[in-house]
Amino acid sequence: MKNVEAAVEFTRKNRARFVEELKALLRIPSISTLPEHAKDVRAAAEFVAAELRRIGMENVRLIETATAKRPGGHPLVYADWLHAEGKPAVLCYGHYDVQPAEPLDEWKSPPFEPAERDGNLYARGAVDDKGQMWMHVKALESLMVAGGGKLPVNARVIVEGEEEVGGEGIAAFVRQHGDQLKADVALVSDTEMFAPELPTLCVGLRGMIYTEIEARGARTDLHSGMYGGAAPNPFVALAQVIAKLKDEDGKILIPGFYDKVERPTDAELKTWKALPFDEEHYRETEVGSVSLTGEPGLSVLERTWARPTLDVHGMPGGFIGAGAKTVIPAKAVAKVSMRLVPDMTPAESFAKYKAYVESLTPKGIVLEVRLIHSGDPIVVSTDNQYVKAATEAMHAVFGKETVFVRGGGSIPIVGDFVRELKTPTVMMGFGLPDDNLHAPNEKFHLANFYRGIESIVRFLSGVGV
């Protein structure tokens, strides 16, 4: 245990440096969905690989995921250290890619110029997931230094660059070369704490299907004065379709969509009720809308953690400039995604959705329904030694019992780890509910960055005991 305390001491002495390194990584606009940022995405991968090499990890390399079929694929970063004989192996997962930063004018400081304010570090990717991934790297460094070049556990590191675009590359790698990631437990830090002082493990995630519906009407754009009343309007058509996808309370109307939905156990629902959560406070401080929406009779936590939902993210097409253009566009698109919960599957859910949307095709319109990407929903077991090691590690840092929650978002790879590698996953995240993930002014609370590193140091040591 001496090494653990030395490693913790090392993390404390090096906090300022750790933050400066993270800032350098955050300055790289590694936006995986935008082809024009492909070079930045690669630069971020190389940045991570270089640091893994420097701290003493072995077999550090970029694994290409681009193929003829997927030329835009971004590389995986791999590293390992496997000399702790008789000890378990931990697979540390994170991602170095980020979401687009738009709308830019709502950022108080530029998204790719990290800025510290009030104990927070503001930047796109600060918490999702560069900052949390960096905790892993820094915990490994601290243990390596304290152990004189040795870790108390076997460790593999895999960091992907396509998490924000569906993670196809890593999914394919896990399917084809899963043996190269063989481990006893996976550690994922891409989730959040339920409240600032509350150590939290995430034990369930929603899956998703992200789709586009393209509506085509006339052959070319037409003038609404001359053709209004005869030519089909793709936006009106999409509105008619979308209005039938869920009712005004938020219940999804796709036939059979809820068939496989498992409600949480009574015990789990009881635990959630005990969490420090006030729906009105949440509405006012986090959402800021005049009221919340969603299925009546279910709590916000159940609705956002354990119920499927459907959202529209944008509707490209037509005229979106200032002022007026009286065009009936030839086509329009709706970007529609659905969140899935156990035991729904992306394939079956998409098939039901597609068939239903097509059955709604308005007059004069041709619809095309496309799947952009998908991820499985998961629930992980809490009854194993790794969860015990995680709760003990966080107890030492926070002095409190860990709460078990679920997350509303997807981390597709966790599903792959469970399904393909049969590796149980510990989702130990240190984000906060107001960290503005995927939104302007994303931040990471620096106190949690530090506590996260310490918790991971203790977890990696504890797993090996």
Place this chain on the structure above:
Amino acid sequence: MKNVEAAVEFTRKNRARFVEELKALLRIPSISTLPEHAKDVRAAAEFVAAELRRIGMENVRLIETATAKRPGGHPLVYADWLHAEGKPAVLCYGHYDVQPAEPLDEWKSPPFEPAERDGNLYARGAVDDKGQMWMHVKALESLMVAGGGKLPVNARVIVEGEEEVGGEGIAAFVRQHGDQLKADVALVSDTEMFAPELPTLCVGLRGMIYTEIEARGARTDLHSGMYGGAAPNPFVALAQVIAKLKDEDGKILIPGFYDKVERPTDAELKTWKALPFDEEHYRETEVGSVSLTGEPGLSVLERTWARPTLDVHGMPGGFIGAGAKTVIPAKAVAKVSMRLVPDMTPAESFAKYKAYVESLTPKGIVLEVRLIHSGDPIVVSTDNQYVKAATEAMHAVFGKETVFVRGGGSIPIVGDFVRELKTPTVMMGFGLPDDNLHAPNEKFHLANFYRGIESIVRFLSGVGV
């Protein structure tokens, strides 16, 4: 009558020059809705003024419409020649501004580089309305030359630069300084012929209201994984609202919206039935959709000329890039316009629309309904000497009887002429149904450019007899 034939002869000898001049005007991208083109709009105004001056018109000047409240106003071009004692005065109206040219990649030749192909002149504004306005100027020039510096009629010319953005400037000028435009008849060439060889007068136009509905939900953009199921979605909300604005057949559901709609007379409907028009051919060649839409039981001509309609032109907001972004946007906008027919008024129609939209406000959403611009619908009388002069002029050029039709689009100024100036209007246009107004590959059939100039020469001479 000798001068008329001399003037016609002059138009024929100078066709090539007339086309070259028009091309020079078409090269100026005078897109009135885009602030970055304000200088081009002014350059087009100056081009027109210079030519009016050159051909011998008097009192040529730009009339500023920009005010502190409307800083983006584009100038009117005015000219007159008022020395034909005892003769009536004709007010020639046109506009020198054009629609945006997007989508640029669908143009076969660049929109602001006029190109002749197969007897057509292709460019943004070729027919709407630079080419048709230029017919007026060239008819006046021809008469002036043939008359040795004298016209056979009193003439005023007013050319605006805001027709495509609602024509607020000229409307205000007509209201405040209508006496400066005093005339016995207005001549407007901004409409089309029903078929290539069919001389046509337009005797009715739909009006319009162009609006925006802004839907606001959460305070900032949110992540659909974390907040889906609790945060309101502005696009879903707009879809729900739009789906209730008209039914699936195209009938508008705004309460009372049809109250003031006058059906065409039986005589008018009978005339329309006799026109060479095949709905299936129109669907296939002009619209190109799998089927047409619109109120059942009414012909396409009635639906597009004499019925109110509602269209959505674009839905700005959210994520419209390639790929996936799982954002619940804080706000989204729908650009929605309605065409109006006699005796609807823009003010009353907008009030009914706004009240209805607001009554549909979905849960968790705040809606704002804005009027961007509007124009009155009109029907003009056919029973006067000016219409007789027009039909005789076109008979001499085409050798055929004129058909009376209506137009589906708006020319707001015609309503102002009728209402404010009590001036009857002759809408003698030479566009064709496939001229691609407001769309890529806009064109003007050059034979009609020539026949239009001759018809206007004969009309201006005939009015004075």
